[in-house]
Amino acid sequence: MSDAPPPGTPPPGQSPAGASPADGGAAGPPARPPAAVRRRRNLVAAALIGVLTMLLGFALAVQVRNSDEAQMLAGAREEDLVRILDELASREERLRAQLAEQRAALRELGGSGSRTGTALEDARGRAEALGILNGTLPAQGPGLTLAIDDPSGEVRVSDVIDVIQELRGAGAETMQVDDVRIGLSTAVTGTAGNLRVDGTPLRSPYEFVVLGDPQGMETAMNIPGGVVQRIERRGGTVRIAQSPGLVVDALRPLDRPQYASPGPGG
Amino acid sequence: MIPILGLAAGVLLGLVFDPTVPLWLQPYLPIAVVAALDAVFGGFRARLDGIFDAKVFVISFVSNVVVAGLIVFLGDQLGVGAQLSTAVVVVLGIRIFGNAAAIRRHVFRA
Numbered sequence: 001m002s003d004a005p006p007p008g009t010p011p012p013g014q015s016p017a018g019a020s021p022a023d024g025g026a027a028g029p030p031a032r033p034p035a036a037v038r039r040r041r042n043l044v045a046a047a048l049i050g051v052l053t054m055l056l057g058f059a060l061a062v063q064v065r066n067s068d069e070a071q072m073l074a075g076a077r078e079e080d081l082v083r084i085l086d087e088l089a090s091r092e093e094r095l096r097a098q099l100a101e102q103r104a105a106l107r108e109l110g111g112s113g114s115r116t117g118t119a120l121e122d123a124r125g126r127a128e129a130l131g132i133l134n135g136t137l138p139a140q141g142p143g144l145t146l147a148i149d150d151p152s153g154e155v156r157v158s159d160v161i162d163v164i165q166e167l168r169g170a171g172a173e174t175m176q177v178d179d180v181r182i183g184l185s186t187a188v189t190g191t192a193g194n195l196r197v198d199g200t201p202l203r204s205p206y207e208f209v210v211l212g213d214p215q216g217m218e219t220a221m222n223i224p225g226g227v228v229q230r231i232e233r234r235g236g237t238v239r240i241a242q243s244p245g246l247v248v249d250a251l252r253p254l255d256r257p258q259y260a261s262p263g264p265g266g
Numbered sequence: 267m268i269p270i271l272g273l274a275a276g277v278l279l280g281l282v283f284d285p286t287v288p289l290w291l292q293p294y295l296p297i298a299v300v301a302a303l304d305a306v307f308g309g310f311r312a313r314l315d316g317i318f319d320a321k322v323f324v325i326s327f328v329s330n331v332v333v334a335g336l337i338v339f340l341g342d343q344l345g346v347g348a349q350l351s352t353a354v355v356v357v358l359g360i361r362i363f364g365n366a367a368a369i370r371r372h373v374f375r376a
Contacts, residue, residue: 045320050272052327056302057276063295065280066287 065200132174135252136179143211143246146217147239150204153193154234160188160195163208163225170220172212174248178202181250198252205239214242269306294335295340297351301334302327304358307365314372334358 131137146163148155164182167175175182180197190196195206210217218240221228228238287295305327312318334354341350370376 042320045324046268048324049320050268052302052324053269053272053306054276054279056299056306057278058280059295059299059302060273061277062279062285062287063299065284066292067296178345247269 017111061121088141108234133184134254135174135250136181136254137261138249138251139211140245140247141173141211142214142242143172143209143248144214144240144242145246146208146210146241148204148208148231149207149237150193150206150231150235152235153204155194155195155206155231155236156192156234157188157190159205159227159231160197160202162230163221164188166220167208167210167212167217170217171214172210172217175208175210176248176250177206177208177252181248181252183252183255185255186252207246209248211245211246212246214244218242222258269309273306293347293351294338297334297354298331299340300355300358300362301330304361304365305330307362307369311365311368311372314369330358 054125128137132139146167148163158175164175164186177197178200180186180200182197186198188195188197189199190201195202221238221240228240231238305323308326309318309323312323337348337354338351341347344350
């Protein structure tokens with residue numbers, strides 16, 4: 001507690017290293033104030049000294065703690081630091097490039113994801129419909145089988161074409177005759193008793209497998225004066241059987257348009 | 267007695283609270299600590315010399331810290347902060363060594 005009793009006559013300049021004025025306390029008061037004032041001043045000085053040294057201790061501890069954390073880097077040599085910095089910079093660059101790449105990919109996917117999804121679904125459905133209509137895909141569903149017995153060889157090309165047209169008119173979606181798929185460009189050729197469908201000879205009985213509304217198609221076939229009656233007049237017989245589950249599995253190659261190409265406004 | 271108590275209390279407080287040094291203070295804190303240490307060593311030596319004055323100690327303490335901080339700040343502004351802080355540390359270290367030598371002579375008579 002008796003920290004600051006200044007001696008009466010300080011010997012200035014006598015200390016070995018006391019050349020600088022900031023040395024701390026190398027001064028003495030020449031005139032003595034009254035005792036009460038001195039006492040109060042001592043108290044204030046003691047408090048100030050306490051506060052200052054406490055601050056110093058606090059800062060010291062904090063700084064020591066703080067530099068503990070950064071010691072690894074602080075203790076490294078300059079070359080090491082430069083190398084570490086270089087590595088970090090190049091790593092950052094790489095990561096940035098990666099980030100930009102991923103961002104672009106994300107944007108692309110986000111923008112086109114839903115669009116391509118629905119477009120793909122749409123296109124797939126359309127391709128299936130066209131494939132069934134065109135005969136490039138096997139099909140199944142309700143329909144009817146229609147067998148034409150032609151023992152005397154009197155059924156003509158036009159009769160077969162009529163059967164096909166009537167069936168189409170009554171809602172047939174796809175059909176096959178004796179394992180030949182009927183498509184858009186199917187041709188029935190030959191002479192009576194020696195019919196050909198797309199070049200493949202038909203053999204009696206001519207067996208149609210048709211997918212479509214069974215009831216509607218059977219009604220259309222049996223219409224008075226219709227194709228069935230005409231065939232029966234020629235000496236043939238027609239057997240029609242409805243079925244809830246038929247398979248049309250004969251395929252025909254896709255007709256590739258040679259001259260036509262998609263036009264504008266499509 | 268008071269300085270030792272204050273120092274111990276400050277160290278304890280610092281260890282207990284363990285505050286994070288704000289970024290703007292980080293370059294100055296070590297310099298300030300060294301400058302304050304210099305003032306404390308100077309005060310201790312003056313005490314042993316019998317010429318200690320509380321007023322001088324307080325003023326030298328504060329001005330040491332402020333001047334050291336200002337020098338480093340100026341160096342930072344000039345772009346030579348690291349070098350100037352090294353210079354400040356070297357100078358203060360020499361002074362601390364000198365004061366420590368004087369204290370040693372007082373304490374060990376050698």
